Amino acid sequence: MSISLCCCLIVFALTSHVAADFVHIAVNETRPITLHCNPPINGLVKWNRETNGTYSNIITADGDGDMKHTNDARYNSQADKSLVITNVKFSDSGKYYCNNDAAVELTVIPSGTTIKSVKETETVTLKCPDEDEGSDDSKWSRQFGEIPQQRFQMKKKKLIIKDVKQEDTGLYYCGGKPAVFLNVTSRPATKKPFRTMPTSITTTSTKTTTTPTTISTIPTATRSSIPKGSWRSTNPIPKTTESATPLNTATSPNIYMFLSMWIKATITVLVTIIIILLIITNSPTWRLRREADKKTSRLRHQLENDNLEMQVYEV
Structure with missing residues (x-):
């Protein structure tokens, strides 16, 4: 065990x-x-x-x-x-x-693959490529993962996705061939924009005009x-x-x-410690030591009983 x-x-x-x-x-x-x-x-x-x-x-x-x-x-x-x-x-x-x-x-x-970008919660319709119009195979599939039954509806050579989510992003196949790459983006949260700062731009007529430039609120993504x-x-x-x-x-x-x-x-550390303790307590050396301790305890108990009997006999 x-x-x-x-x-x-x-x-x-x-x-x-x-x-x-x-x-x-x-x-x-x-x-x-x-x-x-x-x-x-x-x-x-x-x-x-x-x-x-x-x-x-x-x-x-x-x-x-x-x-x-x-x-x-x-x-x-x-x-x-x-x-x-x-x-x-x-x-x-x-x-x-x-x-x-x-x-x-x-x-x-x-x-040559069609790339379609939509926002979350929208309804999107994916179509088979035009060159497959004469093909009878209109089965839709996905590169990674299965197409769920909910929110997805296959109608002839079209795939209708309701209430799209970011997890729906990926490459979709029609008739076993790449058809559409769907990119689902999140809806931006409504936040107050940063204060605009003027930037000077020189035109060809050497006149200087001032155009407001909004600082982006989206940070640049790095690998970390x-x-x-x-x-x-x-x-x-x-x-x-x-x-x-x-x-x-x-x-x-x-x-x-x-x-x-x-x-x-x-x-990992806790599991390692438990495994080591189990190995030590079930090793032959540990069992021999426990048996030796039991024998020593029995001998000590027997000697104490013999001494008690001798004292009673002397009395």
Whole structure:
């Protein structure tokens, strides 16, 4: 029973350590992209990718050199052990791991794919590409995850999504082919704008005019401020027949990341201590010592009884 308990505790410790969310990144084909471990990892970093349940090793980075596990020259690493992919292809889409820890869920948008951007809570209609008009296959699917029954309605070659949410962002397929990349952005909160400051602009007639410029209230997102589970785009997405806007980037304080790391470390230490105590108390040496202590106690008790009987006999 103790062995079973140890195994359960080990599995719990391992699952509590690797349970993490992916950072979602979308990028156009032929662009370069850099993937980071979040949080950074000390020592060797082994990058691998999962595509349709199949895992493939890519590269092992130590900061000074690379040990490649593939012949594809597009994969390299940087000094911080991040993974660099030059000239990304649609086949590079997938889930990337740092030392088996969730890192990035990469979506590569194929050339010519329609990009549709909408706000949360709106209703959007996705259409199959024009070249598939003669095809009978109009089944809709999604690159990562299943299409739920609620809020989604398939009608001929159209997919209608009601009350869209940010989690609906992703690449959608019609008839097994990439059809539309949907980008759902959050609605901005109503806040008072910053005070405007005048900026002087010189025109061709050498006259100076004053144009008010509003200071942006949205901070620039850096790699350290990107939380796991958020969508972001590192490269501008070209305009297509549909209006396109940059992908929304959610931000959250770093305190949640540090709190999560502290909880995982505490659980791992406690589980390790329990496992060590169980191993020690069930070791042969410990059992022999307990048996020896029991024998010594019985002998001492017997000697005390013999002494008591001798005293009574003398009396």
